[in-house]
Amino acid sequence: MTSVLYDVPGPKTRRLSLLFSIIGGALILAGLIGIVVFLSLPRLNAAGVEQPGMFDPSRWDILADRAMWRSIWRGLSATLQMAGVAAVLALAVGVVLSMARTARSAFIRIPAIVVVEFFRGMPVLLMMLFILLVFSSGQFWAGVGALAVYNGAVIGEALRSGIASLPRGQGESGLAVGLTPLQVRFSIEYPQAFRQMLPIIIAQLVVLLKDTSLAYILGYQELLNIGLKQGPTTFGPTYLFTLFFVVWAVYLAVNLSLSAIARVVAKRTASGRGGGLKARRAARVVSQLAGAGMSGASTPLPVTGVRADPTAGGPPSADGDTH
Amino acid sequence: MDAIIENLPRFIDAFLVTVRLLVVSGIGALIIGTLIAGLRISPVPALRGFATVYTEVIRNTPLTLVLFFCAFVMPQLGVRLDYVVAATIGLTVYTSPFVAEAVRSGINGVSVGQSEAARAIGLRFGQTVGLVVLPQAIRMVIPPLINVLIALTKNTSVAAGFAVLELVAVSRQVIQFNGDATIPILVAVAAFYLLITVPLGQAANYLERRVRVLR
Numbered sequence: 001m002t003s004v005l006y007d008v009p010g011p012k013t014r015r016l017s018l019l020f021s022i023i024g025g026a027l028i029l030a031g032l033i034g035i036v037v038f039l040s041l042p043r044l045n046a047a048g049v050e051q052p053g054m055f056d057p058s059r060w061d062i063l064a065d066r067a068m069w070r071s072i073w074r075g076l077s078a079t080l081q082m083a084g085v086a087a088v089l090a091l092a093v094g095v096v097l098s099m100a101r102t103a104r105s106a107f108i109r110i111p112a113i114v115v116v117e118f119f120r121g122m123p124v125l126l127m128m129l130f131i132l133l134v135f136s137s138g139q140f141w142a143g144v145g146a147l148a149v150y151n152g153a154v155i156g157e158a159l160r161s162g163i164a165s166l167p168r169g170q171g172e173s174g175l176a177v178g179l180t181p182l183q184v185r186f187s188i189e190y191p192q193a194f195r196q197m198l199p200i201i202i203a204q205l206v207v208l209l210k211d212t213s214l215a216y217i218l219g220y221q222e223l224l225n226i227g228l229k230q231g232p233t234t235f236g237p238t239y240l241f242t243l244f245f246v247v248w249a250v251y252l253a254v255n256l257s258l259s260a261i262a263r264v265v266a267k268r269t270a271s272g273r274g275g276g277l278k279a280r281r282a283a284r285v286v287s288q289l290a291g292a293g294m295s296g297a298s299t300p301l302p303v304t305g306v307r308a309d310p311t312a313g314g315p316p317s318a319d320g321d322t323h
Numbered sequence: 324m325d326a327i328i329e330n331l332p333r334f335i336d337a338f339l340v341t342v343r344l345l346v347v348s349g350i351g352a353l354i355i356g357t358l359i360a361g362l363r364i365s366p367v368p369a370l371r372g373f374a375t376v377y378t379e380v381i382r383n384t385p386l387t388l389v390l391f392f393c394a395f396v397m398p399q400l401g402v403r404l405d406y407v408v409a410a411t412i413g414l415t416v417y418t419s420p421f422v423a424e425a426v427r428s429g430i431n432g433v434s435v436g437q438s439e440a441a442r443a444i445g446l447r448f449g450q451t452v453g454l455v456v457l458p459q460a461i462r463m464v465i466p467p468l469i470n471v472l473i474a475l476t477k478n479t480s481v482a483a484g485f486a487v488l489e490l491v492a493v494s495r496q497v498i499q500f501n502g503d504a505t506i507p508i509l510v511a512v513a514a515f516y517l518l519i520t521v522p523l524g525q526a527a528n529y530l531e532r533r534v535r536v537l538r
Binding site: 009013017020021022024025028038039043054121122123124125126129130133134206210211212213214216217224228237240241244247248251252255256259 | 399524
């Protein structure tokens with residue numbers, strides 16, 4: 001509640017703030033009421049026949065229809081299926097790419113950099129189209145492949161920066177006790193990097209889940225397609241608005257719960273290290289990557305971007321309320 | 324290769340559509356996003372709450388769903404728009420919370436001492452933000468904002484699914500008649516995207532270095 005930007009309010013300011021709150025709240029409420037009234041007006045369809053308003057019970061009785069929920073469930077499970085397979089593959093791709101990017105030989109490292117940058121710079125839809133048309137793989141694998149490659153590149157970058165941010169001594173002492181470089185990677189560096197970057201990885205998985213809806217454009221039968229394309233044809237076009245709300249709510253429920261998990265994980269890793277710099281870094285990185293829901297990031301992720309964490313002395317909420 | 328050269332005018336038209344989507348919705352998102360970020364840090368709880376809910380809801384909605392609403396649900400509500408306009412509105416709305424988050428984290432990133440000092444010499448909230456915090460925040464915000472714009476560039480491709488003839492949609496059409504040249508056509512389209520994203524990425528890197536020297 002407190003912020004460095006303004007004082008703890010005194011009585012006068014509190015009154016003023018209350019006034020603004022009421023005015024602001026009233027404006028927002030008025031806007032919402034305006035929208036509701038607009039939506040509930042009856043309207044004419046293309047044929048000039050009057051249709052009931054959006055809140056007319058005849059538009060919402062579908063909510064009691066088991067068949068509708070069954071088809072929504074079918075769509076959701078198709079979406080989750082694609083997201084699940086793609087997530088596993090993306091993690092694998094991420095590990096491989098981060099290995100390649102940190103390889104000692106420039107012959108491996110430089111091509112890996114080019115590959116990562118290329119995949120991160122391409123629209124996922126274009127990649128889906130490429131896989132679909134060039135490998136004629138079917139819509140499911142086109143979606144899975146593009147999502148795995150794209151998100152794998154992003155996760156690979158996260159893992160790489162996670163490894164780069166480990167103290168040098170970790171790898172050196174591993175080598176000193178006689179582990180091979182590969183053993184150092186897998187039994188010392190990755191476990192730590194993975195743990196530290198877990199919040200980012202989960203945030204990226206939310207992005208992946210959202211992006212499965214792109215497969216709708218290819219014609220894959222997922223939540224959006226079944227709910228909003230087939231739904232109105234099976235149950236009647238007047239239900240489009242209702243179905244839109246149902247699909248929206250389902251997406252929000254799934255994504256928000258994943259985001260909530262990411263937040264809990266971020267806090268976990270935070271407390272596990274005595275609330276050290278790393279924890280805060282992880283929390284920040286989540287906030288940056290939350291922004292990377294748009295994940296366009298062409299600059300390498302954190303490490304460099306972390307700076308001395310200027311918010312450290314600020315309100316504790318500054319890190320926590322990234323969502 | 325012939326297929327690309329033959330259809331070059333179409334590709335260039337499509338490229339211009341992509342650029343227009345990018346520029347118009349980019350500007351719109353910058354304006355709305357900055358306003359939302361302003362609400363998000365304001366001392367008034369109601370406005371803060373509204374901004375938070377707006378950010379959360381939109382950020383967790385797939386872009387495809389937002390565009391579907393603009394292109395196919397809005398007409399049913401009696402708002403009939405050209406598909407390009409609908410896509411522009413959808414992209415603007417979808418991008419604005421990401422802009423807001425970038426701006427907000429920039430504002431949070433200005434060191435605490437700055438605003439404490441400003442407050443100590445008696446500046447009010449508006450003055451603290453406007454004269455001290457924002458001028459510094461803008462510098463820190465530019466690189467992440469460019470990354471948002473790069474993501475927006477890629478996101479314009481989603482409009483292909485909603486009757487907008489931009490790069491991806493046109494490439495699909497061209498491929499229908501030139502099935503043997505699928506790979507070159509898609510690579511050409513990829514090159515068009517790189518034509519926008521690479522310079523933007525370079526600019527982000529350059530600015531990030533400049534800013535670091537200045538601080």
